[in-house]
Amino acid sequence: MRNATSLLLAAALAFPAQAETPSRDLELALAKSLQAVSNNRLDVALNEVDSLLKLNPNFKLAQLVRGDLLLARSKPISNFGDAPNAPRERVQDLREEANARLQRVQQQQPIAVPKYLWQLSPKQRYAVVVDTSKSTLYLYENVKGEPRYVADFYISVGKKGADKLAEGDQKTPLGVYFVNQHLTRDKLTDFYGSGAYPISYPNEWDKRLGRDGHGIWLHGTPSDTYSRPPLASNGCVVLNNDDLTHLGSHLQVGVTPVIITRKMDWMADSDLGERDALLKAIEQWRNDWASRDTESYLSHYAGDFSTGAVTLPAFAQQKRLVNSGKTWIKVRVSDLSVFPYPNQPDMAVVNFEQDYESNNLSNRMHKRQYWMKRDGRWQIVYEGAA
Amino acid sequence: MNKIKKLGRIAALCAFLSVSFAALADDIQDANKLFKQGLHAQAMEKVNTVLASKPKDAQARFLKGLIQTEQGNMADAIATFTGLTEDYPELPEPYNNLAVIYAGQGQYEKAKVALEMAIRTHPTYATAHENLGDIYAKMASQAYDRALQLEKSNTGTQTKLALIRELFGDNPKSARGAKTTVVVAAVEPTAASTPAATVAVAKKPEPAADDPAAEVVKTIQAWAAAWSAKDSKKYLSFYAKEFKTPDGLSRSAWETQRKQRIAAPKSIKVEVRDAKVKLADASHATISFRQSYRASHLNSMSGKLLDMVKTDGQWRIAADHSGK
Numbered sequence: 001m002r003n004a005t006s007l008l009l010a011a012a013l014a015f016p017a018q019a020e021t022p023s024r025d026l027e028l029a030l031a032k033s034l035q036a037v038s039n040n041r042l043d044v045a046l047n048e049v050d051s052l053l054k055l056n057p058n059f060k061l062a063q064l065v066r067g068d069l070l071l072a073r074s075k076p077i078s079n080f081g082d083a084p085n086a087p088r089e090r091v092q093d094l095r096e097e098a099n100a101r102l103q104r105v106q107q108q109q110p111i112a113v114p115k116y117l118w119q120l121s122p123k124q125r126y127a128v129v130v131d132t133s134k135s136t137l138y139l140y141e142n143v144k145g146e147p148r149y150v151a152d153f154y155i156s157v158g159k160k161g162a163d164k165l166a167e168g169d170q171k172t173p174l175g176v177y178f179v180n181q182h183l184t185r186d187k188l189t190d191f192y193g194s195g196a197y198p199i200s201y202p203n204e205w206d207k208r209l210g211r212d213g214h215g216i217w218l219h220g221t222p223s224d225t226y227s228r229p230p231l232a233s234n235g236c237v238v239l240n241n242d243d244l245t246h247l248g249s250h251l252q253v254g255v256t257p258v259i260i261t262r263k264m265d266w267m268a269d270s271d272l273g274e275r276d277a278l279l280k281a282i283e284q285w286r287n288d289w290a291s292r293d294t295e296s297y298l299s300h301y302a303g304d305f306s307t308g309a310v311t312l313p314a315f316a317q318q319k320r321l322v323n324s325g326k327t328w329i330k331v332r333v334s335d336l337s338v339f340p341y342p343n344q345p346d347m348a349v350v351n352f353e354q355d356y357e358s359n360n361l362s363n364r365m366h367k368r369q370y371w372m373k374r375d376g377r378w379q380i381v382y383e384g385a386a
Numbered sequence: 387m388n389k390i391k392k393l394g395r396i397a398a399l400c401a402f403l404s405v406s407f408a409a410l411a412d413d414i415q416d417a418n419k420l421f422k423q424g425l426h427a428q429a430m431e432k433v434n435t436v437l438a439s440k441p442k443d444a445q446a447r448f449l450k451g452l453i454q455t456e457q458g459n460m461a462d463a464i465a466t467f468t469g470l471t472e473d474y475p476e477l478p479e480p481y482n483n484l485a486v487i488y489a490g491q492g493q494y495e496k497a498k499v500a501l502e503m504a505i506r507t508h509p510t511y512a513t514a515h516e517n518l519g520d521i522y523a524k525m526a527s528q529a530y531d532r533a534l535q536l537e538k539s540n541t542g543t544q545t546k547l548a549l550i551r552e553l554f555g556d557n558p559k560s561a562r563g564a565k566t567t568v569v570v571a572a573v574e575p576t577a578a579s580t581p582a583a584t585v586a587v588a589k590k591p592e593p594a595a596d597d598p599a600a601e602v603v604k605t606i607q608a609w610a611a612a613w614s615a616k617d618s619k620k621y622l623s624f625y626a627k628e629f630k631t632p633d634g635l636s637r638s639a640w641e642t643q644r645k646q647r648i649a650a651p652k653s654i655k656v657e658v659r660d661a662k663v664k665l666a667d668a669s670h671a672t673i674s675f676r677q678s679y680r681a682s683h684l685n686s687m688s689g690k691l692l693d694m695v696k697t698d699g700q701w702r703i704a705a706d707h708s709g710k
């Protein structure tokens with residue numbers, strides 16, 4: 001046991017203060033128990049794990065630790081998860097969960113803002129960023145445009161990890177998505193636990209790259225399971241039921257962004273510069289459109305631009321035709337949000353309310369654009385209604 | 387929790403108490419004797435007589451608890467032993483026996499607490515330590531099952547249970563320090579060692595029909611099967627007319643007693659192991675074996691030595707020299 005946990009406890013454990021959620025308390029109790037093991041205080045370790053199991057008997061990892069601690073009183077044990085005839089891959093799963101949770105406990109509460117939240121719209125009261133490598137989902141609140149850390153949660157992702165390419169590859173997609181539905185417990189089987197929030201995979205970029213698959217949800221755990229191993233789902237992001245309910249109370253269907261990255265990155269000064277350059281380009285695009293300078297307006301669109309099946313030449317032709325019939329155009333952009341894309345450098349997803357008026361046509365729409373920085377200049381590679 | 391040990395310990399404790407209390411009432415000695423002979427009702431009567439005049443008597447109450455355990459009255463036995471722990475908190479044995487009963491009921495937490503109390507009173511109480519180890523292993527196994535969702539039916543679990551059984555197996559037991567000799571002597575007396583010329587046949591699956599030693603083994607296996615089936619009529623048919631009934635009981639009194647004891651437990655499983663037969667002549671033999679007895683509330687392993695006689699072409703039990 002000592003050997004096995006010293007593998008887990010490579011670094012000396014210190015438990016920084018974190019947002020207080022029941023799951024966080026449980027994780028801390030588990031870490032304390034494992035720390036007690038590494039200090040050879042098996043009695044303390046057992047007390048700790050016993051008291052957390054009283055609250056959550058379905059916490060399988062804690063049951064495994066308890067099994068080891070009890071068995072150690074009966075005979076010497078040599079391995080983490082020393083159950084006789086235990087299925088090796090299940091023990092390995094739980095060992096990985098222990099690792100992930102210990103790492104989480106040792107993390108400082110983030111003070112920086114995630115790189116992926118360049119700008120939130122006033123409507124987006126919260127934002128979610130998932131770090132698949134750290135088995136962690138971060139929840140941020142939009143406080144007057146500034147993302148403020150609220151909580152983070154242990155999660156499970158796809159059995160084969162991240163970066164989904166195809167249906168059935170058991171991977172979790174990386175990208176910028178939005179919560180687009182809420183399925184309550186009564187509409188689901190027990191497998192999904194306290195509820196589910198389908199997200200918008202595959203998004204426009206995924207489709208353009210030919211990525212397929214569907215049904216990527218944030219969801220809970222079965223009633224007999226407190227949590228699942230780090231790599232457990234078919235691509236969904238799985239939280240324990242309390243956490244899902246807690247998180248769910250902050251999610252806005254059709255509004256809340258869920259950005260999934262392989263590795264969390266934090267906002268740097270260079271990001272602020274890039275963000276401002278992009279915001280400037282967006283404003284220039286709006287202005288060029290409103291001033292009916294069609295060629296300047298079209299210069300914001302990249303050579304490989306497309307919207308659905310329509311590519312740049314057809315799009316440009318149609319815009320020239322439409323704009324020639326205008327005597328005046330007004331374009332207002334509001335509720336603008338900007339999210340740099342994980343796993344795709346120099347690309348950002350831009351959403352806004354577009355209020356378009358002209359001498360012969362007016363409309364309001366929710367628009368989504370993908371901007372890419374090419375040759376030092378931000379350009380639109382996709383645009384469409386969201 | 388292996389019941390083999392339990393019986394051993396109960397007997398051991400009984401023996402321990404019988405030597406450690408200096409002045410023993412004859413009634414208690416008688417009750418003890420009756421209890422060891424399996425005459426529980428009579429033993430209980432004697433104990434109650436003692437308790438009528440000395441209601442606080444630790445030894446009598448302890449014996450009462452043992453009888454209640456043997457009779458399967460677990461709630462009463464728990465009450466009796468619990469009462470003893472309250473009145474005599476310095477005695478570890480009642481705690482230990484409480485633990486054994488709780489463990490038998492699958493209440494491992496309670497068993498654990500009781501054993502910890504026994505150890506607190508006597509930190510070197512080996513039996514309690516050993517039992518506690520068993521309880522921990524059992525609790526660990528439960529925790530592993532929950533952690534890994536091991537199916538009860540899969541072979542892994544079966545192997546694991548077999549392992550645990552082995553872990554708790556037939557190790558020589560020791561109890562409280564200096565009393566070890568007494569204790570060991572008090573545990574099931576083993577059969578007299580059999581002469582070198584014995585014929586070991588137990589492992590032959592299909593003994594040849596003309597092999598008398600094999601016939602004897604087959605008979606004893608059939609006897610064990612009848613006992614396991616709780617078929618007392620068939621069971622009794624294995625005893626020869628001249629069978630020497632124990633304790634001077636009449637044949638009919640003995641038969642009644644056997645019927646009661648076979649009827650009492652919900653289930654019985656008797657197994658014959660390591661059988662060795664010694665033939666005196668074509669119709670007389672002795673058989674020695676280890677008898678594994680598992681019933682709803684009690685398990686035991688004991689050595690058996692039986693005289694066998696063949697009349698009318700059928701081997702029957704003529705005398706039982708074991709355990710008396």
